[in-house]
Amino acid sequence: MNPIKKLFDNIRPHVEEGGKFHAFRSLVDGFETFAFVPNTTSRVGSVNIHDAIDSKRIMSFVVIALIPALLFGMYNVGYQNAVAAGGDTSDICALFLYGLLAVLPKLAVSYIVGLGIEFVVAQWKNEEIQEGFLVSGIIIPMIVPVNTPLWALALAVAFSVVFAKEIFGGTGMNIFNVALITRAFLFFSYPSKMTGDDSVWVAQEQICGLGYNVPDTFTAATPLGDAAVGTAMADPMAAIYGLIPGSIGETSVIAIALGAILLLWTGVASWKIMVSVFAGGALMGYLLQGVAGNPLEWWHQLVVGGFAFGAVFMATDPVTSARTECGKWVYGFLIGVVAVLVRVLNPGYPEGMMLAILLMNLFAPLIDYCVVQRNINKRAKRAK
């Protein structure tokens, strides 16, 4: 017998109703259902057929798809630090280790705070632990700047899990993407730590003797920050490799593309949404380059900032996106359009992907409603 399975079998009697450690029921339950597919089946008389892939398994695929971008993000944190300090960038291992040490605390804070709240709520409501935070918890550290203070991150995660998720009824009921609400909370609460070009995007200090101390006068602008003041992008290829300043996981288009391939191959994410987000962004970028004289070429819009990351991992969130097949095209297309519109036309916000996705999260049910109504009308007309 599998030793892990045995362990859970040994623990279970203690956490059942009346057991000594009943207070930890949801914790054990959460880990067990994560490790093994629950052996519950449909009740007798039901005609539901369950796929072996339940939502915890789907979430795991997304987490795996995020790993290339996360690992590259860690390397890039070290690389940016070394570049900023004028140091040595040849030792890949040292750069990666530095980034790992810089990112790991954020990952830990995000998971501990988020899952902590989930476990408490599940225990309190006597429900099964919900798995939604598994993905949010890894996305959150990837979409914030490396210098985000840990306490602010903890506060934002707590805010977002409670107000964006639990009060709507938990996983699967949320209107807005939880990870993006976390980022939005940070963005509006502590703007000086989330945007601008003064030392937000590049890790400043040595960690455990690794890396370099960056001089205080150093500033690093993202390509979008440059574009906002009218500068064209110097090296578009760097944005595709990902060796540019930016939020931890968003910089490398190649790493994100690896994740996208996995998501599309396994059918976890909707290819319609991904394609239409890029289409919307490309069209709007093309129009604004021609009409408004924006310094970025149309395809630059798709590779800088959080556009690719948002399109692949956040717009395709199955809970907050449109669910009708036709609605997905509209939903994705409008995300792309709004993201580029905010970037180019709003001088206050160099980046618009977060706001665009949150806005369209809000409209997704309306899009679905219109699609369904159109279909009903069409069929009613046919019946006449």
Added chain:
Amino acid sequence: MSKLFSAENREALTGPLNLNNPVTVQVLGICSALAVTSQLAPAIVMGLSVTVITAFANVIISLLRNTIPNRIRIIVQLVVVAALVTIVSQLLKAFVYDVSVQLSVYVGLIITNCILMGRLEAFAMQSAPWPSFLDGIGNGLGYAWVLVAVGFVRELFGFGTLLGFQIVPQALYDMGYMNNGMMVMPAMSLIIVGCVIWAHRSLNKEA
């Protein structure tokens, strides 16, 4: 004296503070609760202004209630309220000019505060002056405590001050603490009002 504070009158005064609160239970007067609560001082002044106006408008309408023709009662109520609001607005400008600048149009907009019209229609039109007065005071204070609670949280976390005095110590800022910019925005005050309503309803299951 015992008649002045009979059980009914006490209920008119204390009901709105808790179980019949205009903001947390009836969800009235939300616009101004969002607009003027970014700091504590304007929240207090706004709460007191509404209390005074509601109380005296209630008394005046209660005195006139038998002579007001039913078909034009809303206009009569509005005239009374508008007169009181103008008086309060002038008083604020004369004595607490800074706060009145902060409150800007929202003093004038007390005229359109749902709580006022609601009390005039629902209570003062049917009740004697003294209970009406108590009802106005009760509803005004019920509105005021919610404003003060929201203003307290928003000023403390948004500016680190209370009534303009620094509360969050400099040492905390040196450690990396920052004021929360979102607290200053109306969006956050809606969430805080929501939290107050949430807490209030959890504490009072019957409300």
